Amino acid sequence: MNRIPDLTTAVWRKSSYSDGGGTNCVEVADGYPGLVPVRDSKVPDARPMVFSAASWSAFVSDVQKTV
Numbered sequence: 001m002n003r004i005p006d007l008t009t010a011v012w013r014k015s016s017y018s019d020g021g022g023t024n025c026v027e028v029a030d031g032y033p034g035l036v037p038v039r040d041s042k043v044p045d046a047r048p049m050v051f052s053a054a055s056w057s058a059f060v061s062d063v064q065k066t067v
Contacts, residue, residue, distance in 0.1 A: 004050050005032050005035060005037070005050070007029060007037055007048060010029035010031075010037060010048075011029060011030070011031070012027040012028070012029050012039065012044070013027060013028060013029070013030070014026075014027050014041065025041050026038050026039065026040060026041065027039050027040075027041050027044075028056075029048075032050075033053075034052065034053050035050050035051070035052065035053060036050070036051045036052075036053055036055075036056035037049070037050050038050070038051060038056070
């Protein structure tokens with residue numbers, strides 16, 4: 001089973017904590033139930049990584065504990 005969705009029309013968003021420089025953050029795309037596509041804003045044409053929603057949520061939760 002191919003778990004990588006078609007991301008050609010994905011709408012990417014940056015964290016509200018981004019420094020505004022446009023090149024120092026990851027971007028995520030919403031609208032993919034159960035999945036979270038993630039890409040590096042410095043190389044938007046590179047193949048994005050796709051995480052399960054549960055894995056992404058755990059990652060974000062752990063990051064929030066360190067800041």
